[in-house]
Amino acid sequence: MLKLISAAPSPYARKVRIALAEKGIPFELLTEVPWDSTTSSPKHNPLEKLPVLLLEDGSSVYESSFILQYLELKYPQHPLLPPDVDGILAARKFEVLCDGLCDAMVLTFFERLRKDAASPEWVARQRRKIDGGLKEIARLAGQRTWMVGNSFGLGDIATGTVLGYMSLRFPEIEWRGPYPNLAALSDRLEQRASFRASVPVAQTIADKIV
Ligand SMILES: N[C@@H](CCC(=O)N[C@@H](CS)C(=O)NCC(=O)O)C(=O)O
Incomplete structure (x- = not known):
């Protein structure tokens, strides 16, 4: 297995x-x-x-x-990518955007652990990426039911996981009000069995990292 x-x-x-x-x-x-x-x-x-x-x-x-x-x-069963080239590229673009957003959040999380030694310039740089990425995801999502094409797929996985992680690690970032389309999408996605079985939970880190 x-x-x-x-x-x-x-x-x-x-x-x-x-x-x-x-x-x-x-x-x-x-x-x-x-x-x-x-x-x-x-x-x-x-x-x-x-x-x-x-x-x-x-x-x-x-x-x-x-x-x-x-x-x-x-494992081509239950495909998560659309059948057409443009659809595949659109879904992969969401993944690139969402992974980049996650990278900026992870960098911020560890920079903040430096407490007084944290660089405000570095945190501000990452925050611009988070805000910019979020705005772009919301623009691309528009009022669509699914991020790409007419069925659930990679674009929804990428978007749903980034929003779930943001809610866990950065509850102070207010995205639901400014982006009601993303809030509706996130709420819908979190109902799926695959999302319910993988709700993000914080862990305790024992080692010194930074
Ligand atoms: N680009 C990588 C990012 C993976 C990543 O950053 N994973 C974190 C956990 S969320 C990790 O294992 N970090 C340990 C380290 O960087 O030393 C991917 O998409 O798989």
Whole structure:
């Protein structure tokens, strides 16, 4: 059986968990704290990050966007990408945007852990990316039911996971009022079984990271 090294708050791991669930692929969930020395991810990914998909032959697939591509190619049932090239590119664009937003939030989270040594310029730079990314996702979403095409797919997974992570880590960012279309989409997505089974939860980090 496939195994997934995951972390409870990770938006990147959540994308993969949702994709596996939506495709009906059985897997064993291995929940770790990726920032602690106890994590097994460095054994499987030289970049020392999760999510990592462990295949039955012991090899590994890492980087969430690549894992999703791997799943789409190897398990084409319940496709998460549209059938047409323009649709695929539109969905991948959402993923790029949402991953970038998550990167800016993760960088901010750790910069804030520096407390008095945190750089306000660095935090402000990341905040511009978060605000800009959010605005662009809302613009692209418009009043659509699904982010791309006429059915649930990668664009919805990417958008739903970024909004879920933002609500957990940055409750002070007010996005529901300014972007009611994203609030409605997020509420709808969080009803799906795949989203309900992967609601992000904060973890305690034991090691010193920064
Ligand atoms: N671009 C990567 C980002 C993955 C990532 O940053 N994962 C975090 C957990 S949310 C991690 O494992 N960080 C440990 C580290 O960077 O040392 C992906 O999409 O998979």
